[in-house]
Amino acid sequence: MTSIEFRKDLFADERDDDLNEIGKPTRRQDILGHVTGRTRFYDDHLFEGLLHMRAVRCPHHHARIRSMDLSAVESAPGVVRVLTARDVPVNLNTLLSLMDFGKDDEEVLSTSVCRFRGEAVAAVIAESEAAARAAVALARIEWEPLPHVLDVYAALEPDAPQVNPAYPGNAFEYHDRYDHQKLRFGDFDKAVREAAHLVEGRYGISPIEQAPVETCGAIAAPETSERYVCHTSTQGLFFSLGTAAKITGLPSSRLHFIGGTVGGGFGGKVDSMHEPLAVLGAMKTGRPVKYMWDREEEMQVGAPRGGETWEITDAVAADGRILGRRFRGFFDSGAYTRLSSYAVIKSVGHLPGPYTIPNVSADVYCVFTHRTPATAMRGFGITGVDFAMECHMDKVAEAVGLDPVELRILNAYRDGDMKAHRRLAKNCALVESCQVAAAKAGWPISAEAASQSSMLGGGEGWRADIPALTATDADGRIGARLGGATPAGGFGGGFDGASASRPSSSAAPTPGSGPAAAPGAASAPPPYPSGGTPAYTAGGTPAYAAGGTPAYAAGGTPAYAAGGTPAYASSGTPAYPSGGAPSSAPASPAGGSPRHSPWPSFATPPEASPSRAPAPPPASAATERPGPPPGAHPTPATGATPDAPAANPSGAAPGASSPDVHRPDAPFTRGVRRPGARPFTSGTRRR
Amino acid sequence: MTKTPVQFRLNGMAAATFADPGANLLDVMRRGLGDLSAKYGCGQGTCGACTVLIDGRPRLACLTLAEEVEGRDVQSPGGIAGEALHPLQEAFMEHFAAQCGYCTPGMIAAAKALLDRNPRPDRDEVIEALSGNICRCTGYEPIVEAVLTAAARLSGSNVAGGWR
Numbered sequence: 001m002t003s004i005e006f007r008k009d010l011f012a013d014e015r016d017d018d019l020n021e022i023g024k025p026t027r028r029q030d031i032l033g034h035v036t037g038r039t040r041f042y043d044d045h046l047f048e049g050l051l052h053m054r055a056v057r058c059p060h061h062h063a064r065i066r067s068m069d070l071s072a073v074e075s076a077p078g079v080v081r082v083l084t085a086r087d088v089p090v091n092l093n094t095l096l097s098l099m100d101f102g103k104d105d106e107e108v109l110s111t112s113v114c115r116f117r118g119e120a121v122a123a124v125i126a127e128s129e130a131a132a133r134a135a136v137a138l139a140r141i142e143w144e145p146l147p148h149v150l151d152v153y154a155a156l157e158p159d160a161p162q163v164n165p166a167y168p169g170n171a172f173e174y175h176d177r178y179d180h181q182k183l184r185f186g187d188f189d190k191a192v193r194e195a196a197h198l199v200e201g202r203y204g205i206s207p208i209e210q211a212p213v214e215t216c217g218a219i220a221a222p223e224t225s226e227r228y229v230c231h232t233s234t235q236g237l238f239f240s241l242g243t244a245a246k247i248t249g250l251p252s253s254r255l256h257f258i259g260g261t262v263g264g265g266f267g268g269k270v271d272s273m274h275e276p277l278a279v280l281g282a283m284k285t286g287r288p289v290k291y292m293w294d295r296e297e298e299m300q301v302g303a304p305r306g307g308e309t310w311e312i313t314d315a316v317a318a319d320g321r322i323l324g325r326r327f328r329g330f331f332d333s334g335a336y337t338r339l340s341s342y343a344v345i346k347s348v349g350h351l352p353g354p355y356t357i358p359n360v361s362a363d364v365y366c367v368f369t370h371r372t373p374a375t376a377m378r379g380f381g382i383t384g385v386d387f388a389m390e391c392h393m394d395k396v397a398e399a400v401g402l403d404p405v406e407l408r409i410l411n412a413y414r415d416g417d418m419k420a421h422r423r424l425a426k427n428c429a430l431v432e433s434c435q436v437a438a439a440k441a442g443w444p445i446s447a448e449a450a451s452q453s454s455m456l457g458g459g460e461g462w463r464a465d466i467p468a469l470t471a472t473d474a475d476g477r478i479g480a481r482l483g484g485a486t487p488a489g490g491f492g493g494g495f496d497g498a499s500a501s502r503p504s505s506s507a508a509p510t511p512g513s514g515p516a517a518a519p520g521a522a523s524a525p526p527p528y529p530s531g532g533t534p535a536y537t538a539g540g541t542p543a544y545a546a547g548g549t550p551a552y553a554a555g556g557t558p559a560y561a562a563g564g565t566p567a568y569a570s571s572g573t574p575a576y577p578s579g580g581a582p583s584s585a586p587a588s589p590a591g592g593s594p595r596h597s598p599w600p601s602f603a604t605p606p607e608a609s610p611s612r613a614p615a616p617p618p619a620s621a622a623t624e625r626p627g628p629p630p631g632a633h634p635t636p637a638t639g640a641t642p643d644a645p646a647a648n649p650s651g652a653a654p655g656a657s658s659p660d661v662h663r664p665d666a667p668f669t670r671g672v673r674r675p676g677a678r679p680f681t682s683g684t685r686r687r
Numbered sequence: 688m689t690k691t692p693v694q695f696r697l698n699g700m701a702a703a704t705f706a707d708p709g710a711n712l713l714d715v716m717r718r719g720l721g722d723l724s725a726k727y728g729c730g731q732g733t734c735g736a737c738t739v740l741i742d743g744r745p746r747l748a749c750l751t752l753a754e755e756v757e758g759r760d761v762q763s764p765g766g767i768a769g770e771a772l773h774p775l776q777e778a779f780m781e782h783f784a785a786q787c788g789y790c791t792p793g794m795i796a797a798a799k800a801l802l803d804r805n806p807r808p809d810r811d812e813v814i815e816a817l818s819g820n821i822c823r824c825t826g827y828e829p830i831v832e833a834v835l836t837a838a839a840r841l842s843g844s845n846v847a848g849g850w851r
Contacts (some may be wrong), residue, residue, distance in 0.1 A: 025781075025783075027780055027781075027783075028780075028783065028785070028786075030788065031779070031780050031783075031785050031788070032780065033788065034779075034785040034788030034791045034792075035772070035775075035776040035779045035780055035785065035788075035791055035792075035795060036724075036764075036765065036767075036768050036772070036776060037723070037724025037725070037763070037764040037765040037767075037791075037792040037795075038724070038765065039788050040723070041726070041789060043727065044723040046718070046721060046723075050718075128707065130707065130709070210823075211823060212787075212789075212823055213726070213728040213734055213736050213787075213789045213790050213821060213822070213823055214726065214727075214728065214736075214787070214789045215727075215728070262787060263726070263787050263788070263789030264787045264789055264823045264824055265787075266823070266824075294729075294730055295728070295729040295730060295731060295733075295734075
């Protein structure tokens with residue numbers, strides 16, 4: 001791979017590529033309307049006899065409705081109709097049910113329990129907004145406040161209040177089976193054994209409200225053709241249409257949705273909360289109904305970017321090469337799923353960022369708390385962990401005494417490198433970006449770093465391989481579920497499996513447990529069930545028994561590097577810096593072979609800094625240390641999951657079964673090669 | 688509910704309507720008179736999307752009681768263009784000073800009030816004059832540049848502004 005491939009080449013056969021607009025100023029086609037105030041946003045459509053809808057909302061984070069008396073509301077001046085759950089044809093929904101993903105877990109109007117502050121229990125339709133507002137204040141609801149949990153760690157404790165009955169363990173369940181997304185690439189534990197430094201950190205972002213200047217809303221009105229027209233602020237028109245059709249029970253052919261002019265969205269207008277209720281209001285009253293959030297609702301009830309917490313542990317060679325990186329991530333989905341389940345998938349596909357790291361391990365959870373449900377916002381699933389990783393890179397640079405820019409250049413992807421999700425990197429540009437940024441900032445970098453290129457030094461030897469120790473099944477996927485079944489017992493194994501302790505809300509990340517727990521769990525040979533031949537050999541070629549059926553069966557503790565020595569044996573644990581200060585842990589290797597140039601010659605495997613002699617065990621059990629390998633969960637998986645891919649949605653290993661055959665009748669899916677196109681390696685192949 | 692008659696001049700024309708007690712000017716203009724150019728963003732005077740000119744001064748229509756404008760002269764963002772676009776509007780178009788466009792009418796109204804009062808504002812004065820108007824997508828820089836460009840054109844010189 002010596003030259004850059006451009007998208008325009010890949011799609012040359014299907015676009016008119018004259019690029020006449022590039023490099024010169026142009027005018028937005030819609031800007032004349034913007035500057036004259038004539039652009040019609042959803043609320044800029046006038047309807048005679050327009051009614052206004054406002055919601056009665058729960059004032060608690062978590063509360064049961066003991067009784068609800070809406071008689072005063074119904075008889076208030078100007079009120080035309082009051083809707084409750086009984087009026088909603090299909091009251092239970094989840095956004096991604098349109099894609100058959102996830103369980104219906106959220107009520108349009110709550111029937112008995114509210115799970116976040118501001119959840120709607122009734123919708124008041126009145127002649128004016130003021131009348132609706134006044135009537136809402138007359139609702140008499142007796143609330144029974146229930147214990148709530150607002151922190152992802154606390155939510156995963158065994159005795160945490162249950163947030164969402166569809167997911168009793170307070171974590172989204174992928175494919176009804178897996179309580180998290182898992183990524184395994186190479187052998188993180190081996191990297192730890194070979195590392196000179198272990199650098200640990202925990203990073204978080206709080207929820208962020210998109211705060212568009214136009215608040216979310218919709219106006220629906222009956223048309224004479226027995227259809228309902230709906231003007232909406234939505235960012236996903238057909239998404240909203242489908243959701244409204246499902247909730248109202250109308251065929252979508254009776255819904256006429258008009259949108260596309262959005263007064264700022266940033267992801268916050270994809271939730272389709274307004275259209276179903278506005279249409280339902282129009283159905284029930286026969287009049288135009290507007291359901292619009294005011295600013296307070298936009299901020300309190302409007303779904304934000306969810307909070308995220310990331311724990312990162314890097315195993316770093318003395319020369320600054322990152323040999324292994326482990327993540328544990330927690331997305332705060334709030335009370336309902338909305339789109340956070342998808343954010344986690346996206347995020348895991350992005351790990352470990354734009355760096356070539358031969359050993360990667362990640363467990364990422366989509367956690368329910370009693371916060372406002374989270375949804376999309378500009379790069380959700382990516383920006384949070386990018387923030388974490390880049391902070392961490394600086395910490396690593398400090399730990400190894402390397403310039404932070406040079407550290408990034410050293411570890412950056414090169415074209416042709418294998419990424420952790422089993423796709424070859426291409427069109428890489430991090431090296432060049434770093435060089436340009438350093439130049440513009442007047443930040444001196446070494447001649448070696450300045451001479452690096454994304455197009456050189458990658459794609460050969462180990463950098464293009466899936467590491468031999470990567471656990472895969474016959475389909476190139478990762479093995480069985482590690483976390484145990486669900487909820488109730490699911491997290492019992494602890495995130496690292498060795499102890500029953502789960503991260504607690506107050507504790508800093510304390511991977512694993514005491515030394516006592518680790519060795520046993522880690523070194524026990526995986527008890528393969530009958531018929532299941534141990535899958536992984538050191539050579540990495542899965543040897544499957546019986547007709548190639550993957551070996552993971554009931555009770556099978558997931559095997560991770562079966563032949564390999566489990567890491568973190570009690571004697572070999574690198575001292576872990578507690579408090580997370582950059583560690584220059586047990587000074588590396590033996591007399592330190594003269595620091596050989598770390599810059600990619602890359603044809604040979606990263607000889608981890610001369611084998612790290614096992615450090616003496618930590619002085620006391622209290623010393624924070626890494627837990628046992630992620631694969632060492634003692635909790636047996638329940639339920640036979642013969643082909644159980646635990647995580648990464650990536651497809652087969654490259655090279656396997658490439659769909660080179662052009663089938664003109666088959667629908668186009670991204671990443672599929674078409675005749676005449678040059679090899680396309682970085683797309684995702686959907687299953 | 689007893690409604691109150693309100694008469695004022697809107698964009699130079701006589702306007703009359705009946706307002707609910709406590710109704711604000713924004714609702715009366717939009718729903719009562721059908722001038723939709725001023726926008727609702729917050730209803731509490733923090734975003735500036737509803738900015739209009741009352742007797743030439745920038746005011747927030749969401750915080751102005753409809754009855755207060757009785758007999759006064761109101762200019763909405765939709766009334767700023769005459770037969771031709773106002774130089775501010777031209778400059779906003781050239782400078783790409785709008786993305787979703789929702790805050791733009793309020794921005795232009797606030798900027799016009801500034802230029803009517805101070806034809807040659809410096810950058811700081813422009814920023815000050817727009818400080819009550821929130822934009823979430825364009826970024827303020829193109830907007831400030833647009834206002835400076837319009838100011839230069841209006842006062843007959845081309846010193847400031849232009850393409851960056």
